[in-house]
Amino acid sequence: MRYGDKLAVDALSLTVERGTITAVLGPNGAGKTTTLETCEGYRRAQAGTVRVLGLDPVRQRAALLPRIGVMLQSGGAWSGARAEEMLRHFARLHAHPQDVGLLMERLALHECGRTPYRRLSGGQQQRLGLALALIGRPELVFVDEPTAGMDPQIRRAVWELLEELRAAGATVVLTTHYLEEAERLADRVHILDRGRLVASGTPLELTRGGTVATIRIVVTQPFPEGAPAELVRALGDGTELTVLDPLSLQLSGPADSSTLATVASWCARHDVLPESLSLGQRNLEDVFLELTGRETL
Numbered sequence: 356m357r358y359g360d361k362l363a364v365d366a367l368s369l370t371v372e373r374g375t376i377t378a379v380l381g382p383n384g385a386g387k388t389t390t391l392e393t394c395e396g397y398r399r400a401q402a403g404t405v406r407v408l409g410l411d412p413v414r415q416r417a418a419l420l421p422r423i424g425v426m427l428q429s430g431g432a433w434s435g436a437r438a439e440e441m442l443r444h445f446a447r448l449h450a451h452p453q454d455v456g457l458l459m460e461r462l463a464l465h466e467c468g469r470t471p472y473r474r475l476s477g478g479q480q481q482r483l484g485l486a487l488a489l490i491g492r493p494e495l496v497f498v499d500e501p502t503a504g505m506d507p508q509i510r511r512a513v514w515e516l517l518e519e520l521r522a523a524g525a526t527v528v529l530t531t532h533y534l535e536e537a538e539r540l541a542d543r544v545h546i547l548d549r550g551r552l553v554a555s556g557t558p559l560e561l562t563r564g565g566t567v568a569t570i571r572i573v574v575t576q577p578f579p580e581g582a583p584a585e586l587v588r589a590l591g592d593g594t595e596l597t598v599l600d601p602l603s604l605q606l607s608g609p610a611d612s613s614t615l616a617t618v619a620s621w622c623a624r625h626d627v628l629p630e631s632l633s634l635g636q637r638n639l640e641d642v643f644l645e646l647t648g649r650e651t652l
């Protein structure tokens with residue numbers, strides 16, 4: 356897919372299995388929205404083939420639309436219409452809609468049902484956008500950054516809703532900049548960078564097999580002078596230290612079965628009582644940054 360001279364999506368090949376949650380990740384401008392919009396039939400693929408539920412999303416759009424739900428990154432609603440009014444209207448357009456009241460409650464929309472769209476907060480607009488995508492009980496739902504701008508409670512409610520959809524056999528394709536969201540929800544993750552697919556796999560496949568472990572230590576009193584540098588020496592070559600603040604530090608480097616004992620004896624030597632201590636393999640965020648070399652927002 357090109358916009359003028361700009362190549363937005365290039366030689367992308369991916370398949371999504373039914374009944375799964377797939378996350379499409381990538382830095383800003385990687386081509387995620389373009390990919391989703393092409394699958395949704397909003398854009399015609401300039402090359403290659405796109406099939407959604409076996410249908411051509413442009414040529415067979417009328418057959419496809421009743422079976423899919425779409426949550427755009429923004430918009431898709433009438434600015435003067437009230438939230439509940441719009442949801443009820445969308446429900447009437449579908450053969451077997453969900454219960455409007457129930458869905459509004461799940462997404463905490465009952466508190467703003469009478470508010471016109473343009474007066475909803477950013478998070479409320481997002482929740483309404485998701486409700487509009489789900490009201491028709493789609494077999495497949497595309498959600499572009501579903502939890503952007505949502506508070507942590509609502510984000511969890513959205514995760515549960517998406518997991519219930521999957522349990523009921525629906526398929527979810529989402530984009531997100533929250534890597535813990537992808538790690539928690541997705542059966543498969545595809546990472547795009549500059550329009551190309553740079554990695555695909557389950558979150559476990561993508562994070563496993565790293566030779567680098569990360570140790571995070573948070574203490575209640577500042578570290579004794581020189582102690583962090585001594586820990587780096589004790590852990591050996593290849594260990595990198597980041598002092599996050601006077602009370603917390605992070606080390607990354609090769610780990611083996613003696614790593615934890617080394618850290619524990621360093622704590623005893625320096626009279627350091629960790630408030631928290633974690634040793635873990637890299638997470639999806641580490642993999643993402645390694646592959647794309649840029650930070651996500």
Ligand SMILES: Nc1ncnc2c1ncn2[C@@H]1O[C@H](COP(=O)(O)OP(=O)(O)OP(=O)(O)O)[C@@H](O)[C@H]1O
Binds near residue numbers: 381388
């Ligand atoms: N309508 C458009 N006209 C011209 N260029 C566009 C248009 N839409 C997207 N692009 C460009 O195509 C590339 C891919 O954009 P796209 O919106 O698909 O990325 P994205 O991964 O969804 O980004 P974000 O995370 O910021 O939403 C970007 O370089 C963007 O500037």
